[in-house]
Amino acid sequence: MESPQNEAHSTQANFITLLFLQLRPKQWTKNLLVFAALIFSNETFSFQALCRSILGFFLFCFIAGCVYILNDYVDRDADRKHPTKKFRPMASGALNPNLALSFGVVLLLGSLIVSYLLNPLLVLLLLLYFVLNVAYSFKLKHVVIIDVMVIAAGFVFRAIAGGLVINVPFTPWFLICTMLLSLFLAISKRRHELLLLESSKGTHRKVLESYSPALLDQLNSIVTTATIISYSLFTFTSGNTIHLMWTIPIVIYGIFRYLYLIHMEDKGGSPEKILIEDKHMLVTVILYVISVVVILEFL
Structure with missing residues (x-):
């Protein structure tokens, strides 16, 4: 039989674990x-x-x-x-x-x-x-x-x-890139939810009733184009070395890969989950970070 002291310690540990999980x-x-x-x-x-x-x-x-x-x-x-x-x-x-x-x-x-x-x-x-x-x-x-x-x-x-x-x-360009990329992820998330729950979309998120796949695809096309252009301009105007331009193909591939996962594999509901589960996206992000660090530190 577990002693009262061990039981209290176990209860306290369980409480801390629950609080940690509550923070998601x-x-x-x-x-x-x-x-x-x-x-x-x-x-x-x-x-x-x-x-x-x-x-x-x-x-x-x-x-x-x-x-x-x-x-x-x-x-x-x-x-x-x-x-x-x-x-x-x-x-x-x-x-x-x-x-x-x-x-x-x-x-x-x-x-x-x-x-x-x-x-x-x-x-x-x-x-x-x-x-x-x-x-x-x-x-x-x-x-x-x-x-x-x-x-x-x-x-x-x-x-x-x-x-x-x-x-x-x-730089303003970096904040614009961040905003556009975030819009891309948010729109993709809504598209995933809409297609996944199309038969009962109003019972999941009320706002899904106001969206359609065609609208979200159009919004994503606009945001995708703007993101690539904005990032390309950022690499030349950020005040850092212009060698950041060599990361543009990595960014383009990452966006295209995400679009592929959205349209061909019906993913996109959870960006953090895609980052962990899709090896192509994970390698792309790691390669991008390493490239930026190397370019900014040594070029």
């Missing part, structure tokens, strides 16, 4: 964009800048986690009726909702305090990100076009935050 660590790959400032910065790479970027990465993970906590707290009754969401910590009853909400408040305040120490402007950015995502969870995700633009805005905030934590500016 599978979504954390989105926050890797924070490191873009470190990679593309004209400043000399330093260990201090790396540490600040890592801290910025976790701050975004925690702020996003607070949004998930609030969202799951409000939707816990509805989630219990969902085939997959019912297994979430609060919906399943494994995690006390009030304790989770209290943890979220403490985590939010703590993250904001740390962000202020890094850069006072970072506090405003994280607060805006939090408010915008809460608004998205409760209202904006049901507004056609606005829903995908809010998702794209979240990625732009990540890119800006990466610059704030190491105190370096971004």
Whole structure:
């Protein structure tokens, strides 16, 4: 029989695990964009800048986690009726909702305090990100076009935050590229959801009733073209070496590969999942990062 001390320790460990899962660590790959400032910065790479970027990465993970906590707290009754969401910590009853909400408040305040120490402007950015995502969870995700633009805005905030934590500016072209690529991913996600649930699209996401495959394909064509052109211009106008132009074919292949996965394999609902599962995309991203680092450091 397990001793009371071991049982208490096991319960505490289980509680911590549930809180960690509540923060949805599978979504954390989105926050890797924070490191873009470190990679593309004209400043000399330093260990201090790396540490600040890592801290910025976790701050975004925690702020996003607070949004998930609030969202799951409000939707816990509805989630219990969902085939997959019912297994979430609060919906399943494994995690006390009030304790989770209290943890979220403490985590939010703590993250904001740390962000202020890094850069006072970072506090405003994280607060805006939090408010915008809460608004998205409760209202904006049901507004056609606005829903995908809010998702794209979240990625732009990540890119800006990466610059704030190491105190370096971004070129407008880089932010435009980030916004367009984010729109591409958001539109692709909506297309995947629409085709997957076409027979009952209104019962999954109300906003899907306002979309059609033809519309989303047209939007993606516009965004894809704009993304490639914008990135190409960025490589020449960023203030870095023009040798960044050699990464243009890698970017084009990555976008084309993603389009292939969307149209031929009916994927695109989860970008972070594609990155892990599709070897071509994973190799492309790794090759791109290595190429950029080598070019900026040695050419």
